[in-house]
Amino acid sequence: MVGIIMGSFSDWKIMAGVAEILEELEIPYEKEVVSAHRTPQKMFDYALSARRRGLKVIIAGAGGAAHLPGMVASSTTLPVIGVPIKSSNSIDGWDSVLSILQMPTGVPVATVALNGSKNAGILAAQILGVGDEEVAKRLRNYREGLKDLVEDMNEELKKSI
Numbered sequence: 128m129v130g131i132i133m134g135s136f137s138d139w140k141i142m143a144g145v146a147e148i149l150e151e152l153e154i155p156y157e158k159e160v161v162s163a164h165r166t167p168q169k170m171f172d173y174a175l176s177a178r179r180r181g182l183k184v185i186i187a188g189a190g191g192a193a194h195l196p197g198m199v200a201s202s203t204t205l206p207v208i209g210v211p212i213k214s215s216n217s218i219d220g221w222d223s224v225l226s227i228l229q230m231p232t233g234v235p236v237a238t239v240a241l242n243g244s245k246n247a248g249i250l251a252a253q254i255l256g257v258g259d260e261e262v263a264k265r266l267r268n269y270r271e272g273l274k275d276l277v278e279d280m281n282e283e284l285k286k287s288i
């Protein structure tokens with residue numbers, strides 16, 4: 128249902144966060160290294176066939192001159208969520224953030240925070256949850272879990288000096 132793509136295997140340490148949350152929410156996904164720069168034809172084939180292959184949302188992570196999310200968005204009308212990745216040679220990640228965020232009118236990419244892979248997975252689930260009550264129910268449970276997390280934090284806080 129969700130396609131997770133990334134510009135390099137070096138992005139996987141961050142993009143694994145997408146897979147983790149999708150597993151938790153029981154949402155099927157596929158994952159693939161695809162690069163606008165290094166494999167442009169593969170990128171176009173991926174984007175153009177995505178809807179036909181049953182994908183509903185694409186999550187694309189890339190660092191540096193991060194053109195992958197925008198170029199994939201240019202070739203499909205599926206929602207594309209972009210994850211800017213702070214790669215080792217990036218200028219504090221601003222290169223990735225701005226090149227994914229600043230899309231021209233007509234071709235949006237829903238950009239999450241730098242390295243915000245988990246939120247990308249949650250946002251994809253929320254998009255799917257619009258038409259899928261089971262997914263929406265799992266998201267509600269996930270949110271309940273956040274409340275418990277904050278209560279646990281408060282217990283810790285009260286115990287500390």
Ligand SMILES: Nc1c(C(=O)O)ncn1[C@@H]1O[C@H](COP(=O)(O)O)[C@@H](O)[C@H]1O
Nearest residue numbers: 134135137162163164189190194195214
């Ligand atoms: N931004 C892109 C694209 C693209 O946008 O097509 N392809 C690879 N990359 C990025 O280059 C960085 C370094 O990649 P390597 O570690 O393979 O040198 C990665 O963060 C990747 O996303």
